Amino acid sequence: MDAAPILRCRGLGKRFAGVHALRSVDIDIYSGEVVAVVGANGAGKSTLMKILAGVLTLDSGEVFLSGQSVRFAGVRDAVRAGIALVHQELNLADNLDIAGNIALGREPNRFGFLDRKTMHTQAREWIERVGLDLSPASDVSTMSIGRRQMVEIAKALSLRAKVLILDEPTSSLSMGETSRLLTLIRTLANQGVAVVYITHRLNEVLDCADRAVVLRDGERVAEFSRDQLTRERLVGAMVGTIHESQRVELRSTNEKSQARLVVRGLQTQAHPKSTINLSVHKGEIVGLAGLVGAGRTEVLQSIFGVDRRIVGDVSLDGQIIAPSDPVVASRCGIAMVPEDRQRDGLMLEDSVRINASVVKIARDSIAGFIRRGAERTGVARMIDLIKIHPVLPERQVALFSGGNQQKVVLAKWLSTEPSVLLLDEPSRGVDVGARAEIHALIRKAAHRGAAVLCSISDTEELLLLCDRIVVMREGRIEGEMNIADATEDAITRLAVVGGEDVASHSEAAA
Amino acid sequence: MKKILGIAGIFLVIVIATSILSPNFLTAYNIENLLRRTSLFGILSIGVGFVILTAGIDLSIGGVVCLSGILTPYLLNQMGWSATETVAFILLMSIAIGVMQGGLVAYGRIQSFLVTLCGLLIFRGLARGVTMDQTQGFQGKFSELRWIGNGRVSIPGVEGFAIPAPVLSLIVIAILSMIFLNCTVWGRWMKAVGRSPSAARYSGIPVARLQILAYTLCSLLAGFGGLLFVCDVGSAQPSDFGNFYELYAIAAAVLGGYRLSGGEGSVVGVVIGAAVMQVLRNAIVLISWLPDTAEFAVIGLVILIGVLADEFLRRYAANRARTQAKGT
Structure with a gap:
């Protein structure tokens, strides 16, 4: 590990509509190390990553890249400076093949014409590095989410980033891919890349991170080095209360x-x-x-x-x-x-109420007519059960966090028993x-x-x-x-x- | 709701501007005419609204209007059918057209643009072929049937102004459509199909059947509209009856707040949108320094401005909602 951090952040602050999403966060990232950023939903992880990757601009604080103060006007700036972000939601172009996606925006050309051969040769190298067993000409649209995520990571790697930010990279990968990815992350770190990654899987943090930074309510509440890392410490710092205690409760016993x-x-x-x-x-x-x-x-x-x-x-x-x-x-x-x-x-542009009641209204209907009263009470009961936050049934479901959205999908069906x-x-x-x-x-x-x-x-x-x-x-x-x-x-x-x-x-x- | 206020505002501005620019605008005769035209086109627009709600498009409206408008006098005069038989045939034919087009979209997985573009050509071609391009008229007969298109309902105590009969059809259709969209499970589901076909599918919603229903309602209203149109004007020429009506209908729906990407729109908005279109056309005729030949250019410009304004408002609102959401 070098003495000087490649990325040095001081007093990062970001507000949305007057509320702090990030509050005076200091983080140093060194070349060749894997830093895990953990925290519950709304803790500010995604905001922090987006600031580093140039998606969002800072309200206060400073970022130094290799000792120089930088301010990114956009993602392109950050990419050019050597910071690449792999998004949590997949951002691949469905109509292009793997090679086209990897090369998107910087396709090799000859006299202005697409040089498909070079593009595919270059892409093959990155596909192999993430361990995907697919041809560069494979169609992205028909691939599973897991594989698409691998292509996204290959794309980020191909940007030859000095700092690679992975936002929940393993959330859609299964055991095999996950261990392959963790190995890959280690290899990259050994080659001198600084890897920052967000994950909810504490096992991976324990397995692979050199250091873990814990955010809660927009603040950095804890930092653990490799030898201090334990599961209990991480969970404790993240949520204060330990949710895993619900583990054995309610496990059904009627086996026969x-x-x-x-x-x-x-x-x-x-x-x-x-x-x-x-x-x-x-x-x-x-x-x-x-x-x-x-x-x-x-x-x-x-x-x-x-x-x-x-x-x-x-x-x-x-x-x-x-x-x-x-x-x-x-x-x-x-x-x-x-x-x-x-x-x-989900119908993302519709409200929580519309989404949560879409199946139930048919069960409650009389001659095809929606019973508004039944709908309202049903949704209220469901919201009470699933505990979405904030409790705004008329708000667009797109504006809620992933956890809340998933609970709405569950509510849609649970209401029908x-x-x-x-x-x-x-x-x-x-x-x-x-x-x-x-x-x-x-x-x-x-x-x-x-x-x-x-x-x-x-x-x-x-x-x-x-x-x-x-x-x-x-x-x-x-x-x-x-x-x-x-x-x-x-x-x-x-x-x-x-x-x-x-x-x-x-x-x-x- | 905000959307309806927006289009209602545009409507008022155009009405006020035209009444200042032309003394002939706010006359009983002219208003009656406007109400009649608005009702006729409003019915077509409500119909296409269903299809747009499911993220589809129906370009065949002009063809269906033509076929129904030509066949009505043709069946009555040339074939000697009774008014009841004729109307029943026209409506059943329209339903059949909708089911076929909807079926091709829903089960054949062909883009609605293509299916209905072909429909537009086929139905007009049929109308011209059946009649050998001869103009079809009522020949002064069937005035009872024609009342639904050209009739007037006088208001007790009011002289010189009466409510045109098509207004009644529009009101009934608009109310039924609103009840369908807002109060029934299928109405809610039709919106869901437009919002996200795959989420609708995963919710156990009969996506294909709802798509077919939307095209059926659209063709039915187009066929009924064609009937009203021909009853109003008395005769129809196969080569140009109903020309461009699909575009007027789509434009009115878009002005009235329907989104071509589906899932959003209201009946009231569509009716006001249709009114805006008709007042505009009327204004171009009445305002002396505007050449009548520029009608399409003016209408095109106004729709473009309306859609742009709407898009900016939408982005503004979305941004605000997003920042507020981050704050909580």
């Missing part, structure tokens, strides 16, 4: 009750060669584990009827239903919380506090009798939430385990090398 959701002989379009059989009991929370691309999302989508099934039966309480589309599924009492809440979960609740990455991009609240809501639904099936990439979270874990790999179910027998290691092995091969390939997995 009847099977509510039974899926037999299901073949999804993504993996037409493998057959899925699984069942979820009343009150049970089953987690689908696996790498990105293992086919977990497709299973959920097939059950809900979004993805047209090729073959297979879905039965509910012993009766075969064939949800050919979500309209039927939803009428049968199946609910689904999709992975991409901004695109598939579904018998099957399907969740795809229910706490992606959500802070620890909100995650605990979302878990509590899911458990409450299970307690009420819902069969819950959720796809979760984060092993830690799987162990925290589920009663049983089903591990998928390449479209197949590799195995399942009860929570009592499950360990992170066992899940990871199944997900990476599969069921039959565990013994012979255990070395490869490790």
Whole structure:
């Protein structure tokens, strides 16, 4: 570590409408180190990152880059100075291939014509560095969120940044990708890049960060060096109270009750060669584990009827239903919380009320007419249950934080008391506090009798939430385990090398 | 609500300016005429509003107006059908057109622009083909049916001014549309489809059926509008009856606060938007120093200014909401 920090921030302040988002924050970042920035939602992490990356301008304070005072007028300025930001929300152009996205804005050209060959050769280098096994000509629009995020990181790397800022880079990656990314971050740091990254996964901070800075309510409340880092200290500094204590509360015990959701002989379009059989009991929370691309999302989508099934039966309480589309599924009492809440979960420009009541109004209606009174009380009850903040049912849902938005998506379905609740990455991009609240809501639904099936990439979270874990790999179910027998290691092995091969390939997995 | 105030403000400004510039504007005869035209075009605009709400577009309105306007006198005179049979046929045909176009958009996944552009050509071509391009008229008969287009409802105690009959149709249609959009589940869902088709799908909303419903309502109102138009003017020429009416309807909807990207708009706004369009056209005719031939240029400019003003207001409001949200 050099004696002089590459990035030196003094007294950073930023206000929105008179309220401090950041208050006199000092941070030093040295070349070759990995600094984790943690904090609950609204703590000011994103504001801080956006200031460093030139997205927002400072109200007070100063930033020194390599000892020189700098003031970025925009993202381009920051990029030119060697600071690159990978956004939390994905910012790829759907109509371009991987190479086109990586080279966007600085495409190699020959006499003004696009030099596709050079572009692809250059892109291939970066794709390989993030460990993506794809051609530079692959279409971005059809890739999973996990892979798209990898492309985003490849793009940021290709900017040859001296300071690389990653805003929740692993929130959509699964175990395999995450460990690959953490390795990559280490490699980059060893090569002298300063890596700043925001994450909600404390395990990653413990694994990989040289230093962790904790923000709360716009202030820097703590800083831990590698040898001081413990989970308890981090959580304590972040929230004051420890949310994880809700962990065992409400875990459902009715293990031997009847099977509510039974899926037999299901073949999804993504993996037409493998057959899925699984069942979820009343009150049970089953987690689908696996790498990105293992086919977990497709299973959920097939059950809900979004993805047209090729073959297979879905039965509910012993009766075969064939949800050919979500309209039927939803009428049968199946609910689904999709992975991409901004695109598939919410009407962003509409209010919390409109979003939370969109399914319920039909159930409460008389001859197709909305019962306003029922709608209002229903929404009030839901808001009370999910505890969004601030309590403004008429405010646009886009203006709320990710955690609040996710709770609104949950409320939309919980209000209908579904018998099957399907969740795809229910706490992606959500802070620890909100995650605990979302878990509590899911458990409450299970307690009420819902069969819950959720796809979760984060092993830690799987162990925290589920009663049983089903591990998928390449479209197949590799195995399942009860929570009592499950360990992170066992899940990871199944997900990476599969069921039959565990013994012979255990070395490869490790 | 703010949006309606904006368009209502523009309406007042144009009305006041025109009444100052032309003494013939605020006469009973002229106002009656304006009310009639506004009602006729308002009905088309309410129709296209449904489609725009789902983030689609219907360019076939002019064609449907033409086909319905031509077929009405054609069926009555050439085929000898009764008024009831004719009206029933016109309305059923319009519904069928809407279902087909909506089906192509919803299930065929073809862009609405293309489907309805073809519709525009096909329906006008049909009208011209069936009649061999001959002008169709009522030949002085069927005055009872024609009342819905050219009739007047006198107000007791008022001389020289009566309410044009199409106003009644407009009021009924506007009220029914408002009830549909604001009070029913399907109305709420139609907006949801326009806001985010994929979020609507993931909420178990029958997206395709609602799209088809929107196109059906639009074509039905266009067909009914064509009927009223021909009843009003008495005859229709296949080659130009209803020309550009889809654009007037879309312009009125946009002026009235509908967003082409879907999910937003109100019936009251659309009706005022249609009124603005008609007052503008009227003003160009009445104001002596404005050449009538510049009609399209003036209308185009006013719509552009209206849409620009709206966009700036929207950005301003969005920015304010965002900064306020950050503050809490």
